[in-house]
Structure formats: structure tokens, C-alpha cells
Amino acid sequence: MRKELEEIKRIDDYLNGELSIMDLVAFQEELNSSSRLQKEVEKQELLLSGLQSFILKKSAKKAFIQYKIFTFLKYIVFSSIVVVSGVLFWIVILEDPDVSNPKPKSLDSIPSLIDVNPVLEKNNEAERDSLKYKDKTIEADRIEPVSNITIEAEDYVDYNDLSPDNLGGEYRNDAVDIYDLKGRIVVGHTFPNEWMEYSFDINTSGRYEVLMTVGSGQDSVKREIALSVNSILLGIAEVPYTTAWLKYTEISAATIKLDKAPRQKLRLDFKTGWINLDKITLRYIGQ
């Protein structure tokens, strides 16, 4: 080997601790007296250290890209979990009345889409409605003067419903969500700011108790309905948790003095959701 390469070898062995004791002592003596050798050692040391940094820098940059990809994937996984659980939440909890009654919509209850004979359809509907109303009138006439007045939740005359379709698909073809829960027709899927208005006739003046038959399968939230009669707010009724959407209970919402008059107005404002309403009963208490 050339003289220059021999020196590089010596410095290399020195830096790697591979010199024998004798050689090491000699080398250190030489190092102390030669600034040229010191410089050569420093260069070689710097080269090895630089090599480490050079490779480490590449590793660090590679690790950064991997870290970013990993973080991004984590973000994607996290957000999909959030979205999926959000969707599940809606399906399982908000659509609960549907779950308890998984009956599919019958074809003829879907409006206008398959309107083969709209006139006939309309007539049938009108006939059906008039029959219901007639039944009630007869009932009221027969047991007067102190008969209870029953207003079915689904027999509203005006409403505000936030979902455009009848989500329950039963009884009427407007926006109010009407469900058939094992033969009990109820208004469900209620939401804050939704309301319904009813019309009723009073044949006997006197005091009446307003009873509401309601149900709720949701325990952890507030459930309130504001009750107004003839545009006067009577109070806010708290709806109890009835343990299931299929279970109903009658609650007393208010008492009110009513004069004999036809077409009086009763309005229910849903302050919260999570309430199913079956019917309202006006029970005559006395003069």
C-alpha cells in the first residue's frame, strides 16, 4: 500500500480502537507533536460521523413520511368510526318506532308515485276519514251529556312536521309520522317544534280534564309537550318513560273549563322529541 493509504489505515484503526497498546502509545505521541496528523484524524473522524448523520437524515425523512401516512390513516379510520356510529345512532335510536314495528310500507299507502287512479284513491281516503269522524259523533251523541271526548292523535286538522314524508307510512298521506304499532295507531318520530292541531265539539259546558295517552322508549332525555286550548297555553306536560315504544300510559295534562261550542281548537306543541302520542281524551268532571 502507498504511504498515504498506510496512514489512513493507522488513523482508521486508532478511531476504531483496533491499535495494539504499543502502537497506540506511539500514535498518541506522534499526534501530540504533529498538527498535520491531528488534522487528518479530525477529518477522518468527521467523515465517519458525517456518514452516520447522512444516513440518519435519510432515515429521519423516510420516517417522517411514514409517520404522516400513518397519522392520515388513523384520521381516516377515526372519522369513519364517527360517521358509522352516527348513522347507527340514527337508525337504532331515532327510528325506534320502526324497529318495534318492522312492517314494510304497503304499496297503496305511498302517495302519487303509483297513482293509477287518483280520483278513486282520493275518494276512498275521504270516505275512510268521514267514517272515522262519523263514528265518533255517534259515540258522543249516544252517551251525552257527560261522555268523554276522544281525539285520536292521527285525526289532526293542522300540523307542522319536520320530515316531509309520513315515516310510519300508515293511515294518512301527509308529513306527520303515523305508525301502526300492533294495532295501535300513534303519531311517532316526534321532534322539537313539531305540532298538531285538533278540532273538537263541546255539547255540555263544564270542567274537563285533558288526558293524553303517550309512550316513550327513551329514558335519558327530557320529554315535554305544551298543551293549548283555543290559543291559551294550559301547561307543559311531562311524558313518562314507558320502557318501550309499544307501551302506553294515560297522563293528566290539565283541567279546563269549556263552553258549549262546536269546532274548538286543541293544539299540542312538541317541546322535545322522543314522544309517541296515541290519543287525547277530554273527560267531563262537572259544572
Added chain:
Amino acid sequence: MTDYQIIELIEQRREDKAMRKLYRYQGIVKKMILSKGGNSDDALDVFQDALIILCKNVWRGDFELKSKLDTYIYGISYNLWRDNLKSQKLDFSDEPTENFPIDDGLEDLINKEKKIASIEDVLQKIGEACLKLIKLFYYEKKKIKEIVQILNYSSENTVKVQKYKCIERAKNMIEI
């Protein structure tokens, strides 16, 4: 993964994985550098240099973690950035609470790291073959026998001579 597990990874020469884990501390360094006149590129640079210094310090042996690893990396980054601004004669508001005591060995590494920046150019100029050879010797710490096989040399002696020639070529380009 705990601080000690990360140090262990570096000791086992699995620094790639260790660094990937360490990037979670990038935020605190970035915040510091942004508050002291740097941009996010500076922050990434300084942080990566701090990772390099950590690895090298672990490899020197008798490494002892005296603080939490994030504090340690923050401390190195802080010193690196302060030195960088000072070398540019820029103002660096040194708050006493943020002045991390750094042992001599680390101080030495930090100072060397600045000189080392010029070595990067040198290594890119010595040629692919030389770079690969000295990498096998000094970074991957392969035995001569293995290197002969990997690079298909005729004898151990040829490999050694070739290595010294490569070092010579590199040294000629280094200016101190």
C-alpha cells in the same frame, strides 16, 4: 411505547421505527421554533437534527435518559435553534426557564453536527460504489468477510485497500 422502549429500539439499530414513534414530539418543537422566528421548514429540519443527535448519543454507549424523552428532544432542538440564530447574528430571547442543562458529550455532538453539514456534499460526490462500501463498514458494521460476499470482491485485502482509497478520496474534499 415508553421512552425506554424507544431508546432500546435505537440501541438495537432499529432507529427507523424509533424515529417514526418520536415524530409525535414534533409539535412542541415546532411551536417553540415558530415562536422564535422560524418557519415550519426550519422546525422540521431542527427536529430531524435532534433525532439524529439522539441516535448518535445512544450509540456512543453509556447513554442515560435523565429526563423525559420529549424534554430531551426539546432541549436539543432549543440549543440547535439558538446556535443557528446566533450564527446568523439574529436575536434569540433566551428565557431562563427554557435553558436546558446539556451535558458535555451532548454539547460536543451539537457542535460537531454543524460542521457535519458539509460532509453531506462530500458523500454525494465520492460515488455510489464508495458510499456503499463505507456504509457497509461503518454504518451497518458488517464483517469484512460479509462485505467481500455482498460486493463480490476477490479478497478481503482488496476490500480493505478499496475502503482506504474511498476514505482518501473523501478526505481530499473535506476542508477544515
